[in-house]
Amino acid sequence: MDKNWWKESVVYQIYPRSFYDSDGDGIGDIKGITEKVDYLKDLGVDVVWLSPVYESPNDDNGYDISDYKAIMKDFGTMEDWEELRDELHNRDMKLIMDLVVNHSSDEHYWFQEAKKSKNNPYRDYYIWHPGRNGREPNNWKSSFSGSAWEYDENTNEYYLHLFSKKQPDLNWENPELRREIYDMMKWWLDRGIDGFRMDVINFISKVPGLPDGKVKEGEKYASGSKYFRDGPRIHEFLQEMNEEALDLYNVMTVGEMPGVGVEEAQKYTDPSRNELNMVFQFEHMDLDSGPNGKWDLKPLELTDLKESITKWQVGLNGVGWNSLYLNNHDQPRIVSRFGNDKEYRLESAKMLGTFLHMLQGTPYIYQGEEIGMTNVQFDSIEDYEDIETLNMYKEKVEENGEDPASVMESIYAKGRDNARTPFQWNHTKHGGFTTGEPWIKVNPNYLNINAEQAVEDEQSIFHYYRELIRLRKKHPIIVYGDYQLILPDHEKIYAYMRNYEEQKLLVVCNFSDDEVEFKLPQEISFTAEESMIGNYGYGEFPSDSYAAFTLKPYEVRVYKGK
Template identity: 85%
Template structure:
């Protein structure tokens, strides 16, 4: 296995709108990030992934881009951005930017031109179709509810939008459009950035003819995903992107790929194929969803998590590379989701962090994860800001008459705004995020859960995360070791080994609120010589063949 800087790095995702507001307008900004680069350096971060800061009307919080080469006014100026890059590079940290090229904003100059007439030169930058029998061109559903097609009065045709109607899909079949994208990527790389996180990149190739999907009983529209997910030309497009752009730079690339499976991910991440370094997959994020999808809640079964993580750990080992995450801007807070955010908040947050950081792959920390920020329960739907959440509520409650209380329970558990409440810096008003009125309410628990408190307490989640990051730089087995599951059928303990050259690592994590006994299976050979990390006081190398784990306790031993 090749050694690469991006394999050995720890990435920190910043959602700029909610990170730190420098000018009191209630919206996080680039100067606010500059104020906190030392906080990130102290934590031990190697790479910052910046969620979109481009010019945007903000229909989907910046993922609807109207100018790929300009900074959103609310976030600051290009000079601010250049200063941020310089501040990070001075501290030996790298910066990766979001690349959002499955779609643009409908306010992008390309789309403004495209909708003027059917023979406009920019028309073919997007996907247009005439209606069929007085209806949409096909029956695909948008990811944000309703039809994936929007009728345009001026030219009498529909355009495709897999997300919001203000996010028209770009037509990757058009080589001129692809060249525009590659030129834009080079423009940013020449400014000095260190790579890209690519938004829903496995959606860019659509099956020709855009066939109808299968409509589930009781639904109006069909998931068309099998006709645009991992589409027929996706590998060709990514290889072309490498040839035209990426191969000329030493950068990190990660593709967000909803619905991708292990076999396809091997192709995307196999270095011999020149596509991507790693992918974000979502299978483990769907394990607590019922048959009707994300909003259909069910408890996580630990055996399902083991089976899934093991499939990816062993499937990509020696071929590609995993990205490791439990939180991001689209997911609820992990301590509220798979841990216990009240009585065992600190213990379960540390356990989940350890479980993740000891796996093979590049770990991603989402802002606030390192201080154990929790989910939010707003009193009314009016306090939510996320378009996906608001559209779902409207569809279920206002259109289908479902029980609002039940729908709110789903939002409390899975809504994207759980991750988007402003960062809690201190116990002052609005958690020190802003001196103004925040764009979204701060979680009221900021008085006790905040960065200032965490930094001052040597036993905090923050200092524990610092230790996880430090250990990764010290022990190659954590980065490069292969993975072996232990006790696959245990429904409370997740235990695994990492093996690299002569070294072994034993990780034992209790995912329950009960004390449980761990016994190393007799067929596993392991002799511990060092206690690496644990989340309870007084943890030391003891009888590694059998011990009792307290609620949410994790222990990691190194040995041979």
């Protein structure tokens, strides 16, 4: 297996609006991130992934970009960004930026021009169609509810937007548009960034003709994903992107790819194909969703998680590379989701972190994960900011008459604002995030859950994550070892082996708040030599107990041996 710096790294995702506010306007900013670089260095992370800081009207919190080469005023200036880059590089840390090129903002110069007439040179930078029988060109549904088409009176045509109507999709069939995007990427790479996280990058190639999707019973619009996900020219476009831009630099790339399967991911991440280093897939993030999607809540079945993770661990081993994550800016807090954020918050957060960091792949930590931040329950829908959440509430409650309390339960569990409440730095007002009024409310539990307290307490989740990162740098087996599932049918224990050269690791996780007996299957060849890490006393458990022992609630143990 090829060894690469990005395989051996641990990435920390920053959502700038909610990280740290340096000037008291209630919005996190780049100077705020720079002030906290030493905190990140102390944690031990190697790479910072910065969610979008580009110029934007902020319809979708920065994922609607109006100028790819400018910094949003809320976040500061280009000089501020350069200072952050330098402070990270001075500490041997790398910086990757978000690349959002499936769509732009409708306030981007290209779209402003495109709207002027059908003959405008920028018209073909976007996807326009005349209506069909006085209606939209097809029946696709936007990811943010409603139709994926918006009518433009001036030119009597519709434009496609797979997300908000203020996020028109770019037309990747146009070589001029692609050239502009590659030039923009080189512009940033020349400024010293170390790679890109690519937003919904597997949506950029659409099936010609844009056929109708199949409408579910009781719904007005259809998912068109069959016709824009992993589309006919996607591999060609990514290979061209490498040839024209990425291959000129030694950088890391990760593509966010909703709905991607293992076989397609093998193509995307196979080094010989020269497309991407790794992908973000969402299969494990959909396991607690019912048949009606994200907002249809159902409990996680641990056997489903094992099946999903194992499929990806085995499927990409020796072919491509996995990204490892349980949290990000679009997902609820994992300790509230797959753990117990009340009685066993510390234990379950540490267990989930260990489970993730001991898998094969590059681990991603989302801000606040390392101190065990939790989901939030605001009193009113008025307290929420996320466009997806607000649109869903409007559609279900105001248009369809569903029970508001039931809809709020779904938001408490799955809303994106769970991840976007301000980082909890200390126990002062607003969690020390800002001296002003925060753009979104702070989770009230900041009094007990905050970074200052975590850094001071050597038994905290923060220090436990430091140890996970330290072990990863010390033991190549954690990075490069292959994966073998144990006890596939156990409903409370997730156990697996890692194998590398002459070494083995045994990882045993209790995903429940019960005490559970573990017994190593007789057919598994393993002899423990030391206990590496555990969440009930940092691995201070007897190494000779590895074959059979009782796991406490949410306990995890990692044994090293052969």
